[in-house]
Structure formats: C-alpha cells, structure tokens
Amino acid sequence: MKSETIRTDAPPARSAKRTGEFAPELQLSVDHDLCPGCGEPLALRLVLELIEELGHADNALGIVGIGCYTALGSSIGVDMVQALHGRAPSLATGAKRMRPGTLVFTLQGDGDMVNEGLQEVIHTAARGERVTCVLLNNGVFGETGGHMTATSVLGQRTKNTLDGRDAARHGHPISLAEMLAPLGGAAYIARGSVHDAPNIVRTKNMLRHAFEAQLAGEGFSLVEILTMCPTGWFVPTAKGPGYLDDVIGAVHRIGEIKARPPRT
Amino acid sequence: MTRRLMEGSEAIAEAAIAAGCKFFAGYPMTPFTELLEAFAAKLPAAGGACINAESELEAVGMAWGALATGARAATGSTGQGLALMQESFSELVRAELPLVVFNMARGQFDYFQATRGGGHGDYRFIVLAPIDVTEATALTQSAFEIAERWRNPVLIYGDYLLAHTAEAVEVPAASAPPRAPDWRADGSGRARGGPRHISPIGMQPGMKGIDAEVFWQRLHAKHEQIAATEQRFEAEHCEDAEVVVVAFGSLARFARHAVRELRRAGARVGYFRPISLWPFPSEALARASTGARRIAVLEQNAGQMIDDVRLTVLGRAPVVAIGGISTDAHGFGIGRFFDPEQVRARIESALERSAA
Numbered sequence A: 001m002k003s004e005t006i007r008t009d010a011p012p013a014r015s016a017k018r019t020g021e022f023a024p025e026l027q028l029s030v031d032h033d034l035c036p037g038c039g040e041p042l043a044l045r046l047v048l049e050l051i052e053e054l055g056h057a058d059n060a061l062g063i064v065g066i067g068c069y070t071a072l073g074s075s076i077g078v079d080m081v082q083a084l085h086g087r088a089p090s091l092a093t094g095a096k097r098m099r100p101g102t103l104v105f106t107l108q109g110d111g112d113m114v115n116e117g118l119q120e121v122i123h124t125a126a127r128g129e130r131v132t133c134v135l136l137n138n139g140v141f142g143e144t145g146g147h148m149t150a151t152s153v154l155g156q157r158t159k160n161t162l163d164g165r166d167a168a169r170h171g172h173p174i175s176l177a178e179m180l181a182p183l184g185g186a187a188y189i190a191r192g193s194v195h196d197a198p199n200i201v202r203t204k205n206m207l208r209h210a211f212e213a214q215l216a217g218e219g220f221s222l223v224e225i226l227t228m229c230p231t232g233w234f235v236p237t238a239k240g241p242g243y244l245d246d247v248i249g250a251v252h253r254i255g256e257i258k259a260r261p262p263r264t
Numbered sequence B: 001m002t003r004r005l006m007e008g009s010e011a012i013a014e015a016a017i018a019a020g021c022k023f024f025a026g027y028p029m030t031p032f033t034e035l036l037e038a039f040a041a042k043l044p045a046a047g048g049a050c051i052n053a054e055s056e057l058e059a060v061g062m063a064w065g066a067l068a069t070g071a072r073a074a075t076g077s078t079g080q081g082l083a084l085m086q087e088s089f090s091e092l093v094r095a096e097l098p099l100v101v102f103n104m105a106r107g108q109f110d111y112f113q114a115t116r117g118g119g120h121g122d123y124r125f126i127v128l129a130p131i132d133v134t135e136a137t138a139l140t141q142s143a144f145e146i147a148e149r150w151r152n153p154v155l156i157y158g159d160y161l162l163a164h165t166a167e168a169v170e171v172p173a174a175s176a177p178p179r180a181p182d183w184r185a186d187g188s189g190r191a192r193g194g195p196r197h198i199s200p201i202g203m204q205p206g207m208k209g210i211d212a213e214v215f216w217q218r219l220h221a222k223h224e225q226i227a228a229t230e231q232r233f234e235a236e237h238c239e240d241a242e243v244v245v246v247a248f249g250s251l252a253r254f255a256r257h258a259v260r261e262l263r264r265a266g267a268r269v270g271y272f273r274p275i276s277l278w279p280f281p282s283e284a285l286a287r288a289s290t291g292a293r294r295i296a297v298l299e300q301n302a303g304q305m306i307d308d309v310r311l312t313v314l315g316r317a318p319v320v321a322i323g324g325i326s327t328d329a330h331g332f333g334i335g336r337f338f339d340p341e342q343v344r345a346r347i348e349s350a351l352e353r354s355a356a
Helices: A040-053 A068-075 A088-098 A110-116 A118-126 A176-180 A197-215 A237-251 B008-018 B033-042 B056-068 B079-095 B111-115 B133-150 B160-164 B212-229 B249-264 B282-288 B305-313 B340-355
Strands: A060-064 A079-082 A103-109 A132-137 A186-193 A220-226 A255-258 B003-007 B021-026 B049-052 B072-077 B100-105 B126-128 B154-159 B166-170 B233-236 B243-246 B269-274 B276-278 B294-297 B319-321
Touching (some): A040 A068, A040 A103, A040 A132, A040 A197, A068 A103, A088 A103, A088 A118, A088 A132, A088 B049, A088 B056, A103 A197, A110 A118, A110 A132, A110 A176, A118 A220, A118 B056, A132 A197, A176 A186, A186 A237, B008 B021, B008 B033, B033 B049, B033 B160, B056 B072, B072 B133, B079 B111, B111 B276, B154 B249, B160 B249, B233 B249, B243 B249, B249 B269, B282 B305, B294 B340, B305 B319
Parallel strands (some): A132 A220, B126 B154
Antiparallel strands (some): A186 A255, B126 B276, B233 B269
C-alpha cells in the first residue's frame, strides 16, 4: 500500500463518510427504525453485500419471516416474499423448486424459526432443499418487548422469566445449528455473530459458504447469526456486544458446525 | 376429443395439469389421498413438481412460495387438513396470490369452513362445488384462470363420491401456457425494472410503512366486484314451482334426479344448485324462488348453506331443512341420503307440507 502523509494544516479534500454511505446497492435504505445497538441490520447488510458480490443481484429471492427484522423487508433491493411466522422454509422450498437457478434465502428470527417454525426448518434441511436459511438469533422475542424464546439461555432474564430462565420451569434452550447438522440433507451449517468486527468478517465468510453450497447444488445450508438485542436483554446499548459474547455466545457457540463436503 | 373412464381424482389432476399447474404439495388423508397420488404420478412428467409435504401447514406454505414465482400451483386436503391451512389461506388472500385448493371433503360438513373460513380479518375465497366428474374437470381448468384474473384463491369443494367415482370424461386439452405475471417475485424483478415484493400487508420496496385502512378498503372493493361477477348456478323447473329444492355438490345430483322424476309425475317442484358457494348466487335464487311457497334445502350437515338461502329469501317464504347429518361408519361422508328414494321421499314430504 502506498503511504500517504496526512496533512493537518488544511481541511481534507474529501469529506468524511458515514458507514451508511457505503451501503450495498441492494440495501434501499441506509437508516432503519430498529433500536440502537440492534444486530439485525448488520446481518441483513452482510447478506445483501454477498448477493452483490456473488453476481446474483438480478437473480435472488428472499423470504422474510416475522419479527423486528420484518421492518427491514422493504429496504431489501431484491425480490422478496413476506411469509407467516415460522413458515419461510416451506415458501423457500416451493419457490426454489419452481426457480432452481435463483438464489433463495430466508431471513428469520429465533422466535420465528426455532419456536413457531421448528418443524419446517428441520424438514427443509432433511429434504436437502437447495435453499439457505439465515437465523437471526438474539435469544429473545424482541418485537414484543423481550420475552423468552426457545433459544433463551438458562438464567436469562426476560419479561416472562423475570427471575431468569429456569430449566425446571421453562425447559432448556435449543441450539438449532447443532440440531440440524446431523441431517443428511444439510450441506453447510454454521453459527456466526455480529458483535465485533472479526466476527462480522467471519460471518460473512460463513454466508458465502452457505450461498455457494446452495448454488453448487450441495443441499440445504443454514447460517445462524447471533445478533445483539440490548433492549430485549435489558442492558445498556454499549453492553450489548459484551452480553452477546459472555452470555448468549457461551451457550450457542460460534463456529462452523458442518463444513461443506470436500470437492474433488 | 378422446373420452376415457377416469376416477374424479385422476381427472381433476389431469385437468389441473392441462391448465398449466406446475406445482402441487399435499399430505395424505382420505378421501383426498388419491388426488395427491395422481399429482405425484403425473406432474413431474409434465415438467412440474409434486412434494409430499410433512404437514398441511407446509403444503400450503410450499404452494405459496411456488405461486409467488408466478407458477400456477395448488394444494388440498379434506376439511380436517384444510383446518390447519386456515392461517395461510387468509394471508394468501391479502398477498393476492392465485392459489387453487381442493377440498375432497368427508361430506358437506365444511360449507362454513369453505365460505366463511377460520383465518383472520376480512377475506374471501371463491368456492366452486362441482356436481360430477365432468363438471369438476371443467371447473378445475377454470379455477386457475379465475384465481389469476382476480389474484384471489379459489377452492374446489368435492367429496368422496367426486374423488372416487369413475366417469367417462373428455381428456382435458392442454390450454396455452400461461404468461408469467408481471407481479411475480422470482428473483428477476430487479432486472425487470425493480424488485417485486409480495406482502400480505401491501408493503412495497422502499416504503416506510403502510396505510392499513386504504389496503383493507381496496381488498374489500375487489371482493365486492368478485361477488357481483362470479356467481354461478344451475336451475331447472323453477318458473312455476311451488317448492324449490336447493342443494349443492354430489348431493345435488340426487336432488336433480328426484326433481326430474317428480316433474314427470306432475309435481310443481323446482331445482336450484349454487355452483359457486361464494359468491352465493343470491340474485338467481331470489328470481328462481319468487313464486315458491316453500324452499327446501337439502344438505348433508346440521344446517349451514341454509343460512345463505335464508339471507336470499329474506322471509318471503318458509325455508326448511330436508337434509341433516348423515354419514357412514368411517365418517367419510357417504350417508344414507345418497339414495334417490330417500331424497325423493324428503322432497315429496316438503311438497305435502307446502300443499297443507
């Protein structure tokens, strides 16, 4: 890289840019109406960046579930179908069977995919549908204001587990990625996070593998992305990433759970 | 045109495929099972896909995804399975997707489910009830066009008899392949001028919220237009009838037969059959029953369609039930009414009461 002396005796020739001004072309809006510190816009941005990078901007279809991220739906610059709570993998199945050459992905939260729609994602994975499901997992129903989901970790305080999730009363959390990985139809399963820069880069790579597995016809792929929800976790905005790393990430471990089959 | 002896299930599947249906998903349940079997056997060879869905919830979801890409798609079950699909049904109406649904019902218990439904909000399904296999093939072909014209689901109400009776029917001729609709969201939207979003609340790309009231009003206006346009019926001998018999679906076949026999014997009896259960052919029934002293409703349930008949007749003449609950030991809806003598006796008794 060419070194450049930064002059301090005059105003810079180019004005500074905000992160939003680097938004991918497929992101129709650089602002959003979700809470400060929310991780979901970051995850969506990674998905849209990748669609562009893979050259699929004119051949991609998103199926969006119901949760806070539904509000981001109208800023998605590719074709999109709004599904009912939990049903997105089935819609993705029907769409992909009719358009095998199209990149088809779902965007769902943990309440959507793991609570209401668990059966649908399991069967879609088992059938080996060539679709990519993206799970935005923050361990809480954010849209209703912070209630327990199937992925809430033990001890997690929510509006309906005020003393913390207790296994005896509220059951144990489900780690979806680990549950799907043994299924024969699953080609690539990973869990990433957007709580810091290294993990954002790592998660984007996971999404790349997932989309490539789909496009290569290897089978079903899922990327679970841990996202911050300081509002639903009842922590200050700035503590969101730390809470994710220490509390949520301690149960739902970041990493590739099922790598793509070796290509010959 | 070739004629072939076909069971209703097979004929309906062939008619759907001839109409350009490319996708079917279903979950086995008597007497719908054979329709699923027929699609599974025939659809892949016609370049389509048939999925053995793991639940009715998934079947309707898969059809939803296929429809969104602009493909003609269908699903079905019995009323029991359709009960599971109600949430998606109401949502598909608002997403304005042209689903075709087959209810191979266990009798006529599902009139309310078909015409009122159990989803949420103001919504309507166009419901067509064929009388026999020949009409079922014709209505199945029309159903895909009607659904697409209005961008609204259409339900075909059949039953065990329709699914399992073999009749000599004309093999449906393939219609011209449908044009891919512009509204489709199949990934190509951006290249066609901008991304297409299919949303059950009317949300479009770049929008920052919706006007919910305007959205619901527009849908309501569309359903009023459908109600005025899509009424279908069959009527015989109603002009001078003292008693008009109203029946639908397979049971109407028995009613029609009995009315024709009674007419030959000189009885002043008429026959009226709603082919569209929604929109209910109210204007035609009101005309057909103008001079009647009694309207006799023959349906195989505790009294469901009779509500629509009463809303049509508005007290001008007594509306009486001559049907009732009747089914076989398996609960598949083959009741003791499915007997020309029984049906004739019930109509005769209505005639006697009207004369008294």
